[in-house]
């Protein structure tokens with residue numbers, strides 16, 4: 001467990017962290033091995049997180065949530081990532097990518113309609129931005145369209161690599177309403193899984209983060225009520241960009257939890273594993289790796305916590321440009337790379353055991369790579385940083 005007061009956070013923040021830490025250790029950790037082995041998503045366990053107030057954690061009481069701050073979401077994600085990083089990823093996809101963006105951008109009617117279900121566990125959320133032909137250039141190359149026909153928008157296209165996609169009940173989806181306007185012709189919509197014309201093409205098989213349902217989604221003349229438009233027509237770019245800055249910072253909390261677990265189990269292993277009649281922890285080259293792991297984690301923690309303070313009260317439509325855009329990209333770039341270094345050393349110290357598929361360090365290692373790819377790759381993060389530096 002971590003002492004958040006030492007980093008300038010409140011007693012209430014610490015309480016959230018401690019509660020989620022214990023809950024995740026007792027309820028979610030026992031599921032993690034089977035989730036990885038069988039690529040199994042424990043749907044009921046996800047929905048049960050509503051019982052302890054985890055779902056819709058930032059949603060105000062009037063819409064069914066506990067109304068806590070973004071800190072609570074980040075610390076919940078960090079604590080959960082220590083014990084079951086896959087569930088934490090599923091949690092982020094619903095609670096941050098979907099719920100938080102609806103909360104920040106939707107009108108009163110949509111908030112009343114969708115948020116209570118996302119808070120009480122009767123609905124799982126997802127966000128669909130990436131497409132088969134539009135990844136790093138998600139906005140410019142977006143091919144999914146939405147045409148207005150009377151009281152509906154008709155969506156056509158495909159979304160790729162969507163976390164929770166195959167199991168989501170409510171999806172926040174981006175589509176072009178004015179393709180000729182490029183990135184400034186994008187709108188955001190709430191799509192329910194039962195809407196005609198929506199289907200899941202396939203569940204994708206991943207090397208890590210197994211037990212998270214990632215899928216390709218199809219919109220084939222999908223009929224979406226016009227009232228499900230989130231924000232203004234053609235203003236989706238603000239929803240995306242503002243949401244992405246927040247997502248990148250909260251994703252760092254995911255990296256912290258994974259890295260912390262990797263360091264802890266590696267220290268235990270180094271103390272217990274004997275070679276040359278000594279614990280391998282007695283060897284200075286092993287100690288050097290442990291010291292680097294700790295330092296990488298601590299820097300990640302300090303930068304993430306600082307960015308959390310800067311991004312916590314980002315105004316609606318804020319971010320997506322300027323200093324906060326650059327700094328959140330820098331935090332994510334550092335967290336992804338540092339996490340991979342930590343996991344690499346963790347596997348190294350575990351030796352042959354670390355190479356075994358069903359060892360815990362191996363499970364963490366296979367997942368870690370997503371932190372350099374999701375929410376914009378390392379290269380995209382660098383493009384953002386350099387773009388702002390050179391303005």
Ligand SMILES: Cc1cc2nc3c(=O)[nH]c(=O)nc-3n(C[C@H](O)[C@H](O)[C@H](O)COP(=O)(O)OP(=O)(O)OC[C@H]3O[C@@H](n4cnc5c(N)ncnc54)[C@H](O)[C@@H]3O)c2cc1C
Pocket residue numbers: 093097127128129130134135136137160161162163164206209214370373374375376377378379380383
């Ligand atoms: C497990 C998983 C879960 C995901 N969940 C979601 C989700 O819930 N919702 C969602 O919308 N998306 C999701 N994604 C998509 C993710 O955000 C994209 O995979 C990511 O943005 C990269 O896009 P791409 O895979 O198409 O790679 P590409 O854009 O094809 O990039 C391939 C390579 O080229 C590099 N590259 C591309 N352009 C440039 C450039 N201009 N300069 C230098 N290098 C460049 C990239 O950095 C990368 O190394 C998920 C992805 C994965 C793997």
